[in-house]
Amino acid sequence: MEPAAGAVAGVEELRVENLAKRFGGLRVLEGISFALAPGDLLGVIGPNGAGKTTLINVITGRTPPSGGRILLGGQDITGRPTHAVSRLGVVRSFQQTxxxxxxxxxxxxxxxxxxxxxxxxxxxxxxxxxxxxxxxxxxxxxxxxxxxxxxxxxxxxxxxxxxNPKVLLLDEPAAGLERSERTRVDEFVRHVRACGCSVLIVEHDMDLVRRLCPRIIVLDAGVVLAEGPPAEVLARQDVIAAYVGADAAGDEAA
Amino acid sequence: MEARSPSRWGAQEWAAVAMFLAVLAVPWATDDLLVQSIVNRVLIGAMAALSVFIMLRMDLLSFATPAFMALGGYAAVLLTMHGVTEVLLIVPASFLVPALVALPLGALVLRLRGVYFVLVTFVLTEILQLVLFMTPRLTGGADGLAGFPAPTLLGTELSDARSVLALAAAMALLAAVITAALTAHFRQHFAAIEENEVLAESLGLVVWRYKAMGFVVAAGIAGMAGFSLGNMLLTVHPTSFGAQQAVDTIVYAIIGGRGSILGPIAGASLLVTVSDFLGNQGQYAQGLFGLLLILVTLVARGGIAGAVAALARRLRAPRAAAGPAAAAPEAARGGA
Known part of the structure; x- marks a missing residue:
C-alpha cells in the first residue's frame, strides 16, 4: 500500500510497513501500512475486534508483530520493548482510565x-x-x-x-466522557499537534473523528478497508456496512 | 509544583533504623535468656519479613524467602567450617551468595505476576529444600550442618549468648538500613510498579530493572536472616527453610503492614512473641495467624502500621471535616 497522503517523504515521523499480527491461526492485523508526518493526525476507526488496540499494542512493543516493520524517523523500532519505544518517543494512552x-x-x-x-x-x-x-x-x-x-x-x-512523545497513540480518548467533556480531547489534540507531536487516534465517536481528523483509515477484521478524508470514507457503502451503521445506532443509545 | 525529592527518608525509615539501633543495647541490658532468645527470633523474623516487604512494594508476593535464607545460612556455615570465621567476611557472604543466585533466577521468575509468581517462588523453596536433603556430602543432607566453629570479630570469638544476639542485632540493623535505602530511593518507581506496571512501562520505566534490583536485595537480606538463624540454633537444617517459614514471614509482613517499613518489623515483633507465649501449643499460633490475617484483609488492609498511622492522623486532625474520611483510604495502604 502507498503511504498515506499528508506524509511527505523524508520528514515522516512514524512509518508502519505491511504490519501483521497473528495469534496462532487468528489473523488480527494484516498488511497495515501508513505514515505520519510531524504534527500529522490520523484517525483509526473500525468495529470492535477490528484490531485497533492491537495495532497500538504492536507499535508500542507490548506484543511483537508477526510481520512487517515499524520505523520512527527512519529508525527500525520493530519488536523493541515498550519502555524503549516510549523513550524513543512513541507513547500511548489507554482505553480505560x-x-x-x-x-x-x-x-x-x-x-x-x-x-x-x-x-x-x-x-x-x-x-x-x-x-x-x-x-x-x-x-x-x-x-x-x-x-x-x-x-x-x-x-x-x-x-x-x-x-515527551514525538508520536502519541490515543486509544479511545473520548470513551466514557460526557458529551460536554469531549471538547477537552479536541483541546488536547490541538495542543500536542501545535507542539509538533504526531497523533494517531483510535476512536468510536464519529463526531470527534470528523471534527479532528483530516484523514482516517478504517480497519475491518485486521485489514485496511478504506482510507482518506472522513467525509469521503464515511460515505462509502462498504464502510457503512462494516461499521458506521451499527455504531451510529450504538452511539445514539450511549 | 514538583513532588519532593524521591530519595529522601521519611519518619518511618528513620524510626525503623532507630529501633534496631536501640536493640543493639539489649544484649547488655538483660541477662534473661528467655528475653534474649525472643529478641533474637524477633530480629530474624523481622529480617525475613523485610525481604518479603521489599517484594510486596512491587506487588510481588514471594514464597522464596526461605530458599534464600538457606543459601545465606549454608554459605556462611560452610565458610566457618572451612576456616573462615571472620564476621566481616561471612556476613557479606551470607548476603552475596543468595543475591548472586537471585540475579539469573530473577530473569526467569520476574516475568511472572500475581498468582504465577507466588507459585513459582513456592516451588523454588520446595526445590531448594529437596536439594539440601539430596546433597549430604556438601550440606549434611537430612542431618544438616552442626558443630561448626563460632564466628569471630577481628579474632574475638562470638560464641556466648550475648555476642550471638549482638551479631543478630547488628545484621538486622544492616538489613533495615539497606531496605530503607532501597525502598526510599526508589519509592516512586516501586509504587508505580505496584499501582500500574503497564502504565509505568509505557511511560518509559524499565520495570524489569527495578524488579531485579528488589529481588536481588531481598534475597541478600533473607540470606543474612538465614545465617542469623543458623548462628542462633548452632545448626542449619533443611526443615528450617520450608514453605511453612515462607508463610510465617509473609504473615509477619502483611499483618504488620505492607505499606511501611515499620510493618514487617511490627508484625515480626508481635507474632514471634505471641507464638513464643503459646509455647508448646504451636498449632494455636498458626490458627491465630490465620485469624489475624483474615482480620487484616477485611478491616485493616494496611496492617498494624497502617492502622496506627490512620489513628495518628485522626488524632492530629480531629476537627477537620474531611480529615478522617479522607485519611482512611490512604492509611489503609500504610500511609506511604
Whole structure:
C-alpha cells in the first residue's frame, strides 16, 4: 500500500510497513501500512475486534508483530520493548482510565516526567498548560482515583504527553466522557499537534473523528478497508456496512 | 509544583533504623535468656519479613524467602567450617551468595505476576529444600550442618549468648538500613510498579530493572536472616527453610503492614512473641495467624502500621471535616 497522503517523504515521523499480527491461526492485523508526518493526525476507526488496540499494542512493543516493520524517523523500532519505544518517543494512552491510582495528581505527573527522563522544571512547564486547561492545576494534591472520571481520563492523556512523545497513540480518548467533556480531547489534540507531536487516534465517536481528523483509515477484521478524508470514507457503502451503521445506532443509545 | 525529592527518608525509615539501633543495647541490658532468645527470633523474623516487604512494594508476593535464607545460612556455615570465621567476611557472604543466585533466577521468575509468581517462588523453596536433603556430602543432607566453629570479630570469638544476639542485632540493623535505602530511593518507581506496571512501562520505566534490583536485595537480606538463624540454633537444617517459614514471614509482613517499613518489623515483633507465649501449643499460633490475617484483609488492609498511622492522623486532625474520611483510604495502604 502507498503511504498515506499528508506524509511527505523524508520528514515522516512514524512509518508502519505491511504490519501483521497473528495469534496462532487468528489473523488480527494484516498488511497495515501508513505514515505520519510531524504534527500529522490520523484517525483509526473500525468495529470492535477490528484490531485497533492491537495495532497500538504492536507499535508500542507490548506484543511483537508477526510481520512487517515499524520505523520512527527512519529508525527500525520493530519488536523493541515498550519502555524503549516510549523513550524513543512513541507513547500511548489507554482505553480505560489509566493513572497511578493511589498517587496524587502531582505524583502522577512527576512519575511520568521522571520515568521518561524529563524530570525538572522544563518538564513541568511543558505540561502546565494542559493541567490548567483541564482544571487539574488546582487539584495537584488530590489522589488521582478520587477525581471525577472525566478528569482521570484527561490526567491519563496528560501523563502520555508528559513522557515527551514525538508520536502519541490515543486509544479511545473520548470513551466514557460526557458529551460536554469531549471538547477537552479536541483541546488536547490541538495542543500536542501545535507542539509538533504526531497523533494517531483510535476512536468510536464519529463526531470527534470528523471534527479532528483530516484523514482516517478504517480497519475491518485486521485489514485496511478504506482510507482518506472522513467525509469521503464515511460515505462509502462498504464502510457503512462494516461499521458506521451499527455504531451510529450504538452511539445514539450511549 | 514538583513532588519532593524521591530519595529522601521519611519518619518511618528513620524510626525503623532507630529501633534496631536501640536493640543493639539489649544484649547488655538483660541477662534473661528467655528475653534474649525472643529478641533474637524477633530480629530474624523481622529480617525475613523485610525481604518479603521489599517484594510486596512491587506487588510481588514471594514464597522464596526461605530458599534464600538457606543459601545465606549454608554459605556462611560452610565458610566457618572451612576456616573462615571472620564476621566481616561471612556476613557479606551470607548476603552475596543468595543475591548472586537471585540475579539469573530473577530473569526467569520476574516475568511472572500475581498468582504465577507466588507459585513459582513456592516451588523454588520446595526445590531448594529437596536439594539440601539430596546433597549430604556438601550440606549434611537430612542431618544438616552442626558443630561448626563460632564466628569471630577481628579474632574475638562470638560464641556466648550475648555476642550471638549482638551479631543478630547488628545484621538486622544492616538489613533495615539497606531496605530503607532501597525502598526510599526508589519509592516512586516501586509504587508505580505496584499501582500500574503497564502504565509505568509505557511511560518509559524499565520495570524489569527495578524488579531485579528488589529481588536481588531481598534475597541478600533473607540470606543474612538465614545465617542469623543458623548462628542462633548452632545448626542449619533443611526443615528450617520450608514453605511453612515462607508463610510465617509473609504473615509477619502483611499483618504488620505492607505499606511501611515499620510493618514487617511490627508484625515480626508481635507474632514471634505471641507464638513464643503459646509455647508448646504451636498449632494455636498458626490458627491465630490465620485469624489475624483474615482480620487484616477485611478491616485493616494496611496492617498494624497502617492502622496506627490512620489513628495518628485522626488524632492530629480531629476537627477537620474531611480529615478522617479522607485519611482512611490512604492509611489503609500504610500511609506511604
Amino acid at each position: 489509566n493513572t497511578f491510582k493511589a498517587a496524587s495528581v502531582r505524583e502522577n505527573v512527576s512519575r511520568a516526567l521522571r520515568f521518561s527522563g524529563g524530570a525538572g522544571p522544563q518538564g513541568w512547564a511543558r505540561v502546565a498548560p494542559l493541567l490548567d486547561a483541564f482544571g487539574l492545576a488546582p487539584r495537584l494534591g488530590e489522589q488521582s482515583d478520587k477525581l471525577p472520571y472525566g478528569l482521570q481520563k484527561m490526567l491519563g492523556l496528560t501523563l502520555a504527553y508528559a513522557a
